[in-house]
Amino acid sequence: MMKEPIISVRDLVAKYGDKTVLDRVSVDIFPHEITVILGGSGCGKTTLIKNILKLYNPVSGSVKILGKEIIGMEDDEFDQTLKQIGMLFQNGALLNSMTIFENISIPLEQHTSLTPDIIERIIRVKLSLVNLESAADLTPSELSGGMKKRVALARAIALDPEILICDEPSAGLDPLTSASLDELILKLKELLKMTIIIVTHELASIHRIADRLIFLHDNKIIFTGTLAEAKSTDIPEVESFFRVGRFE
Amino acid sequence: MILKDKNLIFSGALNKFTVPDLLRKCKLLAEKEIKSIDLKDVETVDGAGVAFLDEISGYFPEKPRIINANTEVKRTIKIFSSVGLQPVPVIEKDNFTVRLGESVLSWKDSVVVSFTLAADIIYWSITGIFERKSHRKGEVIHQSILIGVDALGIISLLSLILGLILALQSAAQLRQFGANIFVADLIAISMVREMGPMMTAIIVAGRSGSSIASEIATMKVTEEIDALRMMALNPIKYIVVPKFHAITICMPLLVTMSTLIGIVGGLIIAVTYLDLSAVSYFNQAINVLTVKDVIIGLMKSLFFAWVIVIIGSYYGLKVKGGSEGVGKVTTLSVVASIFWVIVLDALNSLIFYF
Numbered sequence A: 001m002m003k004e005p006i007i008s009v010r011d012l013v014a015k016y017g018d019k020t021v022l023d024r025v026s027v028d029i030f031p032h033e034i035t036v037i038l039g040g041s042g043c044g045k046t047t048l049i050k051n052i053l054k055l056y057n058p059v060s061g062s063v064k065i066l067g068k069e070i071i072g073m074e075d076d077e078f079d080q081t082l083k084q085i086g087m088l089f090q091n092g093a094l095l096n097s098m099t100i101f102e103n104i105s106i107p108l109e110q111h112t113s114l115t116p117d118i119i120e121r122i123i124r125v126k127l128s129l130v131n132l133e134s135a136a137d138l139t140p141s142e143l144s145g146g147m148k149k150r151v152a153l154a155r156a157i158a159l160d161p162e163i164l165i166c167d168e169p170s171a172g173l174d175p176l177t178s179a180s181l182d183e184l185i186l187k188l189k190e191l192l193k194m195t196i197i198i199v200t201h202e203l204a205s206i207h208r209i210a211d212r213l214i215f216l217h218d219n220k221i222i223f224t225g226t227l228a229e230a231k232s233t234d235i236p237e238v239e240s241f242f243r244v245g246r247f248e
Numbered sequence B: 001m002i003l004k005d006k007n008l009i010f011s012g013a014l015n016k017f018t019v020p021d022l023l024r025k026c027k028l029l030a031e032k033e034i035k036s037i038d039l040k041d042v043e044t045v046d047g048a049g050v051a052f053l054d055e056i057s058g059y060f061p062e063k064p065r066i067i068n069a070n071t072e073v074k075r076t077i078k079i080f081s082s083v084g085l086q087p088v089p090v091i092e093k094d095n096f097t098v099r100l101g102e103s104v105l106s107w108k109d110s111v112v113v114s115f116t117l118a119a120d121i122i123y124w125s126i127t128g129i130f131e132r133k134s135h136r137k138g139e140v141i142h143q144s145i146l147i148g149v150d151a152l153g154i155i156s157l158l159s160l161i162l163g164l165i166l167a168l169q170s171a172a173q174l175r176q177f178g179a180n181i182f183v184a185d186l187i188a189i190s191m192v193r194e195m196g197p198m199m200t201a202i203i204v205a206g207r208s209g210s211s212i213a214s215e216i217a218t219m220k221v222t223e224e225i226d227a228l229r230m231m232a233l234n235p236i237k238y239i240v241v242p243k244f245h246a247i248t249i250c251m252p253l254l255v256t257m258s259t260l261i262g263i264v265g266g267l268i269i270a271v272t273y274l275d276l277s278a279v280s281y282f283n284q285a286i287n288v289l290t291v292k293d294v295i296i297g298l299m300k301s302l303f304f305a306w307v308i309v310i311i312g313s314y315y316g317l318k319v320k321g322g323s324e325g326v327g328k329v330t331t332l333s334v335v336a337s338i339f340w341v342i343v344l345d346a347l348n349s350l351i352f353y354f
């Protein structure tokens, strides 16, 4: 039996001006799984995510999240969908004028009626999960790139969203931190039943966490399937990625 | 939530949606004796739920034990528990006297820094006149267009309006005494000595001073300045000097134009309202002006220009933090440059006309 997908994309076309970045892409993301999106730099992974989240409007196609078509959905209704999604942007996208603590408290204060005590506890825990307890009072400009990413992850999981999307979470992190992030991501999937979408190129990380892989190449999806299927496929780009650990 | 035999029983989900309500109910139970918290019927717990359990365990005289949680809930509690983590420290704000003292000290520092920077900029600008290679080709022309040509429209329009207003305001009085012709004196002198240089400087400070500050500040926070330094380039020579040269060329020209257009504005009123002829208006204006007035007006405008560039660069380089710092220093630089333009103008009046 096939599970119902939690996000389902059909024939999505995305362009910047005249340049087509995604050409009739169809993807299914299944609940409680970790889906890894792969592809050479500049092949449109970020674009795919941003189109799914309506940060850019797709030229054509359909995107269903949690069973609802979101293209053409009213903003108010889409906000309700967004509250169930946590997003870690490629460059962190922290609000620079606020401290780390305040950054993480934004979704908690805006979208729940939790009391300040509880919020403080939640933030403390989320920061310790990304090993940054001591950074609460700093501002983003006082952090290194890898630290910003980890704070951004803490903010993305502040509300324990149903769907977590991470755009290259481990780029710029040392192998140890990156491994501990993988562990955290596995726990989030296991304990909080999150559905997680991750863009990453780290072969080690993929082996540790991926349930399912989506391979983007030349504006198209050339492979989707489980990790085991990916390792045994004979699609040349996928095969060479697993053989040498990079895109040729 | 039920309380039974000193046993607090929860059921269903403990998550961000149910917690606020449960917390309210638990507060009512505070100080009661609770032995244990029973999670037998709890199916899911999220981060907020765990924080809630941590929070309420402090409400009761004796810390209740958590019992009957299923393995998954137990693991979630273990991983998301805030017990044993350091509370987020609160930074104490300095009191008034400390802040006052600090601001005096930092003012002293900033005077030193800004004078050093000014000396640097002026030194490199003078030596840079003959050095073509230290900045991008065509940069001075490019900057002249941004600072000068692009400001022509707004400065002309405002100067014309200013000339009209000055003439109009004085026309009624002058007419009473039959002193119509003196409108030319009034407009010519006030435009050349004061209004032309001053208004142009304020507009340039608002347009170009702010853009200098924000451009340099942005380059600083994105480490572009460091990158230039690492390519063995002097950031001041590369970025500031072309602007300094451009503004030195543009400012006197803008002021000249502003003054002329202001005088033309006065002419319109003189001809239409005071029954003067254009020829007599111009003759009178030229007769009343001295070479000294013109030279002082232009010299003044050069000083204003340099102050604007130096203050813009000073605040740009002073930026702290990320993108939000850029906005802050830009505002500060505009306020400071307008302030110093006016102060310099007052000093100038004291020295030359008192």
Ligand SMILES: Nc1ncnc2c1ncn2[C@@H]1O[C@H](COP(=O)(O)OP(=O)(O)O)[C@@H](O)[C@H]1O
Pocket (backbone or CB within 6 Å): A016, A021, A039, A040, A041, A042, A043, A044, A045, A046, A047, A048
């Ligand atoms: N805002 C934009 N405007 C125009 N082109 C863009 C924009 N963002 C990305 N692109 C182009 O779209 C392509 C895909 O980019 P992106 O989705 O960011 O790639 P990646 O797979 O590395 O995340 C790239 O060729 C990039 O140049």
Ligand SMILES: [Mg+2]
Pocket (backbone or CB within 6 Å): A045, A046, A047, A090, A167
């Ligand atoms: Mg990307």
